[in-house]
Amino acid sequence: MDEPKVTGTKPKMSWTRKILLILGFLSTLAVIALIAVAVTQNKPLPKNIKYGIVLDAGSSHTNLYVYEWPAEKENDTGVVQQVEVCKVEGPGISGYSHATEKAGPSLAQCLRQAEEVIPSQQHQETPVYLGATAGMRLLSLQNKSAADKVLSSVEKTLRSAPFNFQGARIISGQEEGAYGWITINYLLGNFKQSGWTKLLHSLKSISETSGALDLGGASTQITFVPNELSSESPENLLYFRLYGKDYIVYTHSFLCYGKDQALQQKLAKDVQIMENSNLLDPCFHQGYQRTINISDLFKNPCTSAKKKQFPFSQLHIEGKGDYQECRRNIQKLFNKTNCPYSSCSFNGIYLPPLQGDFGAFSAFYFVMNFLNLTSDQSPISLDKVTSAIESFCAQPWHEVKSAYHHIKEKYLSEYCFSGVYILSLLENGYEFTEKNWQRIHFLGKIGSSDAGWTLGYMLNLTNMIPAEEPAVPPLSHGSYVGLMVLCCLVLVSVVLFAWLLFHKPKCLQKGIV
Template structure:
């Protein structure tokens, strides 16, 4: 009985504790597509912020939800496949308490500028679909550009471990330096970093508290400066030079041709001021593949003539001096990865040479080498590479010296670099911390019982041994 009690106590006390996990779903409704990210974190939080990690992701078929403005109900239906997958991933017993958030970015910001009613109808459609699932729907909204930039900054610094303190060789705690964040989408681009200099424009200043520490960051989002909208603007600048409805465009490989409707081109609010009433209804674009000429056209997009602050990036927007290292993700990564420029620290000169080389290649040669890439994306890498260089160098102020401080990031520790994880991290601050599962006995009680049962077991064994052992005198008498 003593042995049974001892073993039972040890087994019950030391059996594996059940996982007390929480789950969350964030939908990134971008201008070109929508992605669904599934996260989990332990209910017992660390310094009031959940330790969140991505466990799955799903890319929604089709374009972004803003493209369904002509038929809003389809926007909601497009999410069903990925939401069905989320229902399979998250344990059924925890689905009712799993929050779902949809954040729409620059594509929906532009739609709201064009037609606020249609934007509301699209959000209503996706909201109806998300409510039909057994999750805790928390809303579908258009996030601001500043939020998008700041949450992206949170994401990469969390994944790189920059929010937690490390022990120095003297045993003292020191805080890691944070990375700046460079995000490039289809309709907007964001830059965010911690600056030691005073932020002169309050609309570019945000405050965060994560893992018990406060951070003041500079951030700005440039609507209409995503790569897709920038391409529209570059084409629009070329229309006045069109000859017989044909444009010779140096930002496409030589031999490439594309027909474009000017009605569709001018439908974006980003180029409303460039509209030409006498423009032909359709234009044909013929690529000439010239990096230097393409660069000249791209630089026309940036206005650096006006600045009411001590210093600006472009378009009169205040920007302090660049500080520290930067992580560039989203379209930055995809374009540089295509050009094979993400695996190591590469000089600015080498990047320019790689983009120049790609732009000079004939379209037939490029098409033959990359048959699996969609023609639309493949045809735009010359422009995208040139635009990224111009944006970082001419727009934000990177140069040959600090270019090495940029790291192009796709995934970090299995999680996608982007704003959604940062969004989830910030939201977990509002989820009350729960007590962790604990063993049935306290440590002191467990040790006390183990000692008691051990002494009891030894006493019982000793007693049994003494009672069964015959005295030596009796043994001699029997002999």
């Protein structure tokens, strides 16, 4: 007789089932461990911020900029951003030629503001640079010793601030053009070329960088990468190697063609043919009046060649508001008669054919923005821009004044002249046409940073733009964690699937499901 089977005891677990269970448990543990490691190990370190200060000592005024960037990303492109701008009260430093010792102290208020923005434990390591532009170039031509005294005065003040003083100097027009070009292309992310953008650029040979147009009070710069190479005027070419790519850049700075000096030049020309001290000026609004001293008009190197004896000591300007006549008047500032190269802008200066998009900033932006002509969303044709400026100039001064009572009279009274000057410089000077006008983008800021030469200057002096492309990990932190999670999920599914295959649970057996 067979012994009755013992009922009520659990059936023994098979070996395969046990192994699969252990495997499942271990892979779950592994998944948790991998995710934990991925998240903690590769977590970005707490931000270590660095700061830098640049003072833009322009002809009309000085601006102090504070920049910040994460220390560990110093060599990446597009990581430096402006966190503060302080407008120095009073004139530009070249305006202190008769009281040179006051140039430095004028900067004190903005330096104190920078002290508040930058944490005090980082003051000592924060570099401070001052670059002076066309106003000081002119002063240095006119009175070298006054220019040196102004620079000594600003150096003394900057050294007495708690920052790391790195120099105060007059930068050349070439540097001003080049650093403006570097700034906008850095901020627009045009140097960043990895993956798809790189492939796209090499396939379509699209213009990779944007040209830069800077209009100041005393000088103006044009900088861009020309299409074809020409060695006609080597002094206008610059060679850069940035992030592993070579750039040959054309640049020229026209001293005396900033908008304030252009007005002085125009008036100095007008005075030559006047019989009395009254000038009916088409570039100012009807009803506007201004009186200037003849001696002030011929004081600087932009006009001094036209100095002569006049039977009057003051010039009484009365506005006429006539666009066409103003345009003809201004056009005479651009001498197009003699060009020793294959192509020129004006005054016999080489200009290769215009190429690509242009970012136009400083006074190009201030003026066009005031005139409501900067929209990039619905681009405005050159024709429309011309008629908008024409009708603005035709408005009588009392109307303009009451419509824009919140704007400084010095600025407001000159927007008509400036608008016409900008059109003339771009159309007659550089020969922009209706067709490529749309490629000019008027920009004040890019992100939080002002468009101008200062950022490019600091990036260069702190060696923050490497010649070669920095080695970057193939995956970002986010993609790395994502990939880890995906791999783990696949692993778990495989184990689960294997378990189902080897040990069909009852619910999956035929007939039940």
